[in-house]
Amino acid sequence: MPDTEAIRQTIANAEKHQNDLEEFVDLHTADALIVNIAGRRVLGRDAIREAMAHALATPLAKVLTKTEIVDIGFTTPDVALVSCVKRIFDEREESGGLPARGSLTYVVVREGDDWKIAFAQTTPVLS
Structure with missing residues (x-):
């Protein structure tokens, strides 16, 4: 299905x-x-921009992630749930105790020819 490739690209771009x-927002x-x-x-693109700008100006900019898509399921032709494993690499001098892995769920929606992220939640995996 061609839409899954476009969704995979949106997640890869994130x-x-x-x-x-700006690219992320x-x-x-x-x-x-x-x-x-x-x-x-x-909540909301403006608040995301503000929170991300603040984080990037702190040592949090040294916390990087890698995302592995596990599954893409469609609730409608224009809405998909994307289940992922998120790996967290905390390169800060003083680590904040973040877990090394999380379960990441996206809800992506079609806007014209693009797929946009409407929801993203990462749940820590502690073991």
């Missing part, structure tokens, strides 16, 4: 641009919701 403020819908591995909830 990983690729995780430290590129543009991958999201206007009212996107992100819940990070620490449980912080950020």
Whole structure:
């Protein structure tokens, strides 16, 4: 199915641009919701931009992630659930005790010819 390749590209771009403020934010819908591995909830593209700009100006910029897609399922032709494994690489001098792995769930929606992230939540995997 061609849509799965476009969705995979959106997720790959989120990983690729995780430290590129505008490129990352543009991958999201206007009212996107992100819940990070620490449980912080950020609602809306403007708030995502603000939170990310703040994080990139701190040692959090040295926390990088890799994403492995496990499954893509469609709830409608224009909405998909993407299940992933997120690997976390904390390169800060003083690690914040983040887990090395999380279960990441995306909800992506079709906007015109593009797939945008409407929801992203990472749940820590502690064992």
